[in-house]
Amino acid sequence: xxxxxxxxxxxxxxxxxxxxxxxxxxxxxxxxxxxxxxxxxxxxxxxxxxxxxxxxxxxxxxxxxxxxxxxxxxxxxxxxxxxxxxxxxxxxxxxxxxxxxxxxxxxxxxxxxxxxxxxxxxxxxxxxxxxxxxxxxxxxxxxxxxxxxxxxxxxxxxxxxxxxxxxxxxxxxxxxxxxxxxxxxxxxxxxxxxxxxxxxxxxxxxxxxxxxxxxxxxxxxxxxxxxxxxxxxxxxxxxxxxxxxxxxxxxxxxxxxxxxxxxxxxxxxxxxxxxxxxxxxxxxxxxxxxxxxxxxxxxxxxxxxxxxxxxxxxxxxxxxxxxxxxxxxxxxxxxxxxxxxxxxxxxxxxxxxxxxxxxxxxxxxxxxxxxxxxxxxxxxxxxxxxxxxxxxxxxxxxxxxxxxxxxxxxxxxx
Amino acid sequence: xxxxxxxxxxxxxxxxxxxxxxxxxxxxxxxxxxxxxxxxxxxxxxxxxxxxxxxxxxxxxxxxxxxxxxxxxxxxxxxxxxxxxxxxxxxxxxxxxxxxxxxxxxxxxxxxxxxxxxxxxxxxxxxxxxxxxxxxxxxxxxxxxxxxxxxxxxxxxxxxxxxxxxxxxxxxxxxxxxxxxxxxxxxxxxxxxxxxxxxxxxxxxxxxxxxxxxxxxxxxxxxxxxxxxxxxxxxxxxxxxxxxxxxxxxxxxxxxxxxxxxxxxxxxxxxxxxxxxxxxxxxxxxxxxxxxxxxxxxxxxxxxxxxxxxxxxxxxxxxxxxxxxxxxxxxxxxxxxxxxxxxxxxxxxxxxxxxxxxxxxxxxxxxxxxxxxxxxxxxxxxxxxxxxxxxxxxxxxxxxxxxxxxxxxxxxxxxxxxxxxxxxxxxxxxxxxxxxxxxxxxxxxxxxxxxxxxxxxxxxxxxxxxxxxxxxxxxxxxxxxxxxx
Numbered sequence: 001x002x003x004x005x006x007x008x009x010x011x012x013x014x015x016x017x018x019x020x021x022x023x024x025x026x027x028x029x030x031x032x033x034x035x036x037x038x039x040x041x042x043x044x045x046x047x048x049x050x051x052x053x054x055x056x057x058x059x060x061x062x063x064x065x066x067x068x069x070x071x072x073x074x075x076x077x078x079x080x081x082x083x084x085x086x087x088x089x090x091x092x093x094x095x096x097x098x099x100x101x102x103x104x105x106x107x108x109x110x111x112x113x114x115x116x117x118x119x120x121x122x123x124x125x126x127x128x129x130x131x132x133x134x135x136x137x138x139x140x141x142x143x144x145x146x147x148x149x150x151x152x153x154x155x156x157x158x159x160x161x162x163x164x165x166x167x168x169x170x171x172x173x174x175x176x177x178x179x180x181x182x183x184x185x186x187x188x189x190x191x192x193x194x195x196x197x198x199x200x201x202x203x204x205x206x207x208x209x210x211x212x213x214x215x216x217x218x219x220x221x222x223x224x225x226x227x228x229x230x231x232x233x234x235x236x237x238x239x240x241x242x243x244x245x246x247x248x249x250x251x252x253x254x255x256x257x258x259x260x261x262x263x264x265x266x267x268x269x270x271x272x273x274x275x276x277x278x279x280x281x282x283x284x285x286x287x288x289x290x291x292x293x294x295x296x297x298x299x300x301x302x303x304x305x306x307x308x309x310x311x312x313x314x315x316x317x318x319x320x321x322x323x324x325x326x327x328x329x330x331x332x333x334x335x336x337x338x339x340x341x342x343x344x345x346x347x348x349x350x351x352x353x354x355x356x357x358x359x360x361x362x363x364x365x366x367x368x369x370x371x372x373x374x375x376x377x378x379x380x381x382x383x384x385x386x387x388x389x390x391x392x393x394x395x396x397x398x399x400x401x402x403x404x405x406x407x408x409x410x411x412x413x414x
Numbered sequence: 415x416x417x418x419x420x421x422x423x424x425x426x427x428x429x430x431x432x433x434x435x436x437x438x439x440x441x442x443x444x445x446x447x448x449x450x451x452x453x454x455x456x457x458x459x460x461x462x463x464x465x466x467x468x469x470x471x472x473x474x475x476x477x478x479x480x481x482x483x484x485x486x487x488x489x490x491x492x493x494x495x496x497x498x499x500x501x502x503x504x505x506x507x508x509x510x511x512x513x514x515x516x517x518x519x520x521x522x523x524x525x526x527x528x529x530x531x532x533x534x535x536x537x538x539x540x541x542x543x544x545x546x547x548x549x550x551x552x553x554x555x556x557x558x559x560x561x562x563x564x565x566x567x568x569x570x571x572x573x574x575x576x577x578x579x580x581x582x583x584x585x586x587x588x589x590x591x592x593x594x595x596x597x598x599x600x601x602x603x604x605x606x607x608x609x610x611x612x613x614x615x616x617x618x619x620x621x622x623x624x625x626x627x628x629x630x631x632x633x634x635x636x637x638x639x640x641x642x643x644x645x646x647x648x649x650x651x652x653x654x655x656x657x658x659x660x661x662x663x664x665x666x667x668x669x670x671x672x673x674x675x676x677x678x679x680x681x682x683x684x685x686x687x688x689x690x691x692x693x694x695x696x697x698x699x700x701x702x703x704x705x706x707x708x709x710x711x712x713x714x715x716x717x718x719x720x721x722x723x724x725x726x727x728x729x730x731x732x733x734x735x736x737x738x739x740x741x742x743x744x745x746x747x748x749x750x751x752x753x754x755x756x757x758x759x760x761x762x763x764x765x766x767x768x769x770x771x772x773x774x775x776x777x778x779x780x781x782x783x784x785x786x787x788x789x790x791x792x793x794x795x796x797x798x799x800x801x802x803x804x805x806x807x808x809x810x811x812x813x814x815x816x817x818x819x820x821x822x823x824x825x826x827x828x829x830x831x832x833x834x835x836x837x838x839x840x841x842x843x844x845x846x847x848x849x850x851x852x853x854x855x856x857x858x859x860x861x862x863x864x865x866x867x868x869x870x871x872x873x874x875x876x877x878x879x880x881x882x883x884x885x886x887x888x889x890x891x892x893x894x895x896x897x898x899x
Contacts, residue, residue, distance in 0.1 A: 223425070230425045274427045400435045403426045 005091055006365040007053035010080070011358060013328060014057040015312040018064030019045070019080070028097070032337045046122070047071070047080070048096035048356050051375075054122040054205045054251040054384070056355035071097070077186040077370045080399030101176035108163040117159050117167040123211065124144040125168060125177035128202055129159040130193075132219075133185035135254025142252040144285065156197075163202050168208060178353075178387070180204055181213040188258065192219035192238075192267075197310035205232040211391060215239055218259055223284055224345035225271045230402040234394050235279040235350060236271050241311075243297025251320065265300070276397060278347030279308040285356055288329050302340040307348070310337055320354040335366040336356060342371070449481035462774070467773040473502045474892040475608050475764055476775075476816070483809040484801075490809055494758020506765045515756035515764050519723040520633025524626050524752055525728020530706060531573035531623075533739050533749030535581060540698045541567065542692055544582055548685050558678045559605055560664065562586065562615030567615030567620075567660060572706070575618030575625050575841075577747075579611060579852035585688075586610045587859055592821040594661075594678040595861070603670040603861040608671070611856035611867075612663045612844060612874065621649050622713075622722065627807045629652040629722075630756050631837035634763040634815045639829045645713035645722060651834045654889050658881040665873055670870040698738055703734050752808065763819075772820030780821050787827045787897045788887065791835050794818050795882050798839035799875060803849045805838045831897055835886070842878045845871030 044058045057071075058064060072079045082091040104115040120126045136140045171177045182200060186193035193216040201212055213235040219225060228236060241255065241308070249256040255264070264282070271280045284297050293309070299310045310333065317391040341348060341360035351359040361378060364371040380386035425603075428435055440853050457475035462465060475497055482493040498516065502509035534540040549563040551557030562582070569578045586606055595603035618624030622645055636642045643651070675769065695703075709729035713722060733739050766772040783792040794814065817833040845848030847857035847879045856862060 196769065226425045226427045229427060272428050400432060400439060401428050402427055406422060 003401070005093060006336070007049035007051045008358060009331075009364040010049055010093075011053050011055040011362065013293040014055045014069060014080075014310055014333070015049070015356075017067040017069065018060070019047070019069040019071050020059035020064050020067055021045075021059055022070050022072040025071050025078070025097075028073055028371055029152040043412075047078075047119075048098060049080075050092050050093065050095075052353070054353050054355040056121065057279060060200055073097075085299040101171060102174055103167065103170035103176065105187055106170060109168045110160065110163055110352040111158070112159070113164050114170060114232070117163050118171065120171065120177050121181070122355040123178040124181040124183045124353065125171045125179065126183060127167075127200070128183040128185065129158070129164060129183050130186055131151055132194060133189060133191075135252075135258070136185070138254060138258070140253065140254035140257060142369045144288070146177040146249060154377045163197055164200055165203055168204065171208070172208065179211045179213060180208070180217070184217075185204075185217045186217070189226075189270075190220045191224045192217040194219065194224055194231075194233075198231055201231050201233060209391060211235065213237070213393060217255075218263050220263075222267065222270045225267060225274055228271075229274045229398065232398070235281070236275055237281050237283070238264050238267050239284045240268070240297075241285050242288050242298065243284060244289040244293040247293070251288050265304070267303040268301065268306045274401075276394065277305060277345075278307055280305070281309050281351060284308050284332055285311045287312070289332050291329055294333050298333070298337050298340045302344045302346065305346055307341060307351055308359060309351060309354060309355040309359055310339060312336060312361070318362070335368075338363040338369065338371075342369075349376045349381065353383075433678050436576060442764040445481065445485045445487045448681060449487075452560075453478040454483060460493040462778075463685060464770075464777065465741075465774045466770050468506050468650050469774055472762075472765045472769040473774070474508045475500045475504065475506065475714040476762060476771060479762060480813055483813060484805060486806075489751065489846055491514050491758075491808055492757040494755045494762075494812075497758045497762040497846045501765050506622065506769055507761075512761050512765075515637060515761040517524075518633045518637060518757065519721060520629040520760065521753055521757050522723040523622070523629050523726050523746070526631075526723060526730050526755060527623050527750045528574070528753075529730045529733070529739075529744055530709060530726065532574055532744055533702045533733050534742050534755075535577060535747060536739060537696070537699045537702045538692070539695070539703055540578075540581055541585075542695065542699065544569065544585060545685060545688050545692065548585070549689050552685065553682060555602060555673045555675050556668075557588070558681060559602070559609055559667070559673065562589075562606060562659070563609035563613040563664060563667070564609055567617030567656070570614045570624045571620045572615030572710070574623070575614040576851040578617070580613045581613075582610055583859070588684060589678075590859070590861060591680060592684045592732055593675065594680075595675075597860050598600065599866055600861065603859075604674065605671040607856040607859050607862050608667050608867070608870070610730045611850075611852045612667070614852045615844060615850065616656055616659045616663055617840060619838050621803050624842060625807060626752055626756055627811050627831075627837045627841050630759060630811050631815055631833040632826050633756070633760045634811075635819070635829060635833045637760055637764040638767040638816075638819050641696050643830070644717040644831065646717065648834070648891055651890065651895060652838060654885045655878075655881050658885075659874075660774050661877055662877040662881065664876070666870050666874050670873075671838045680751050700878050701736055702733065702738050705729055705736075705738070708732075716764065745815045755808060755812075758809065762810065763816040766816035767819055772816035774820070775817050776820035776824055779817070781824055783882050784825075787825050790821055790827060790884055791831065792827050792883055792895060794821070794832070795886075796834050796879060798836055799842055799879050799882075802843045802844050803875065805849075807843070807850065814840070819820040825898075828895070829895055831890070831895060834895075839879070839882055842875065844874045844878070 017329060018376050043060045044056045047055050057069070068080060068084070070083065072081055078093075078097040078191055080095045081089050084090050101120050106114045108114060117377055118125050119124070121288065133141055138179045139369060182197050184193035184197050185197050189195060189275070194214070197214060197216065203212070204210070204212060211234040212232060214228065214233045215237040218238045221242050238262065240248070241252055245256075245261050248261055255261075268282060280327050282301060284294055286294055298308045310330075312330065340359050346360075348359070348361040352362065361371060381390045421448050424503045429756035454473045456477050457471065461470050478500075479493050479497050482488050482496070483490060486525070488496070498512055501512045526626045544565055547561055547568070548558065566578055566582055569582070582794075584758055590606055593602070597603070607740045619628075627646055632643050632648075709725060712720070712728070714724045717725065780790055780793055798814055801813070814836045815832070818836050819829055821827070822829045822832050842845055843853060847864070847867065848852065853867065857864075857867065890896070
């Protein structure tokens, strides 16, 4: 496979430069899945590249000007074509364009449009019941974040648990998502927002056999990290976004001011000891700090057994990082990402189907490693039996690891 | 739809390697299944030569109880109840005989001793005695330590060593606190808590009142051979070992933990304050003390004629006649479970001997390793003293006594020798907190590390075994307890 046809390379390029929709695709416009929901970054389309690599590619004209990529349709099949500056087609590969979930058109029993409750990204059903970013409320959202920039009047009220369950049922019934991914913008509580999500997580645990990922802010006390695992969260992120302290202050004022970089790192380190290997992650947005700094961040996180996920596209219009994002510059960072995680023997199989970030296993292409075993294990979890085994093992591990204090006293025979 | 809030119970995440947690969690079902499998295997194997069918069944029950007693996967009491249930249902002995064994004199002697000890503790007389001894003798670091050591030993002559440890622990802790002894690195603190734990252990073997081991061993001896010990005879058998161990224990403590403080004036003041707060002895204390003394005298003088259990129950009845105690008081202090445990152990031991299973075990184990009566006693005492470091004292007696009686028969050893040969070493646990509640209580103070108990404890265990065997060889023949008949 030529380097420019590696799915991870294509993902990087597509994420950065977008894809132009050919007129042949326009006839499918209503059935394709535009990224939507409360945390939509920009109008984009989810594509599945070879090796099950998901990418969310911007499709709006202002974001795709100059893109060498064109999405074409031939009947029900879709092809991604790349053209050189002369207009000659250099690459053409078949891709899967993900259709828009049918539940987006439906409403819950309470009359709430389902698309407002949850959005599908990759194989994850992303739910943000709070519907608001706490940093945005305090006037200090991350500069590259559209959600944080929304005005207060646009914010949604907290979604009722019943609505969330109804939407998850609808999404699972039509096979639009495999996992549930909760997001909370709350931060100004001891629990870092997990207490707000707890009723939702417990309800999902009781009604569905699925894995739950959660992205919240670090709690003030590590005991909340333990409780997060105990309540049934399978994967956890405290998103640092930027490793360099100055850049963090510049681009993520809320994170730097109200929580602080060190607290993010402490909480991540503790979580990595509690959660299974490879299930604690943080995004690092490439392009907002120097490549060297991102690589230092990758090393520091991997040393704590935290999985760095390189995020390549948050809307660039606000902060202007797009100009800094140049694929040849990012390639060494991604190669380093794979090598660092591999060297620390962190499980790479859990992070998959992320349309908005490049996982360490996807980054193997940049390091020239096949990672056959890790890929094979991850492939297994895509089958029904493998997925069942993964869920069962996660539950079993939790039963072994989690103890209440009263159990400990009983065990001590005091 | 109501969604329950997450539990706010304190959560602990066990971050040890998963295989270790798994091993710990699956330990109980594995041991329970192993016990059952071994039971079925022994039941169904072709009968070994020299073992009757009833003996084979008794052996299977014994092996099952052995696994469960040693591993403590079930409470000791429940394992005993299991034995009681299996003996008649498998036809080893009839139900009538089984339950009759449960009414053994030893069980009622222990019950009486527990109730008398409860009276001592409840009225505060035991605390008064402890405080008085410390007040009288403990004015320097050395005398305070020695009086604590001897006081614990002395009190364990008259009441259960576990009760003594529980009673003197708060006093010891307070002494350590007022002397401002650091939790780490204080020799004097370590010496104090070891003196507390070891004093009760050593004193506990001196009489039949220090714990249930001796009455249990005597009960099993009586059921099997009809022979017994009086209160005074037992003390006569045990006292040289107690004397040697008191000297050895003191030496080990002060050599391993040389005294590193100059004054105990603060502790002295606290003890004086406690004494002052207690005031004069109450009428109830005086009466209970009197009843206790009378009971002791009766045990010594008339134990053989009237029976130890009868005298103990007589003392209890007098206490209630004088309204010195109420029944709810008793319920707080008496360990009813241990009574059930003893009943089951006596029934199993008797069934083992009657069916010939204990003789058969003896013929295939100790009989092959030991070639003279002296070697047998040395081996039995070594096994007992090692097992008791990690096992309940009573469980050790329950396991070893039937086998020891079988061995005695084969080697022509006086079976009476086997009761102290099993029960005395089984009371000497010095190395591990799990060996006995006294050690566990001392360890829970936080002043002792495991190493502080392990190394000096091992030295004392070796000295104890030596002292025991010297007593067996040189002293017991002098009081008419010859190994060989």
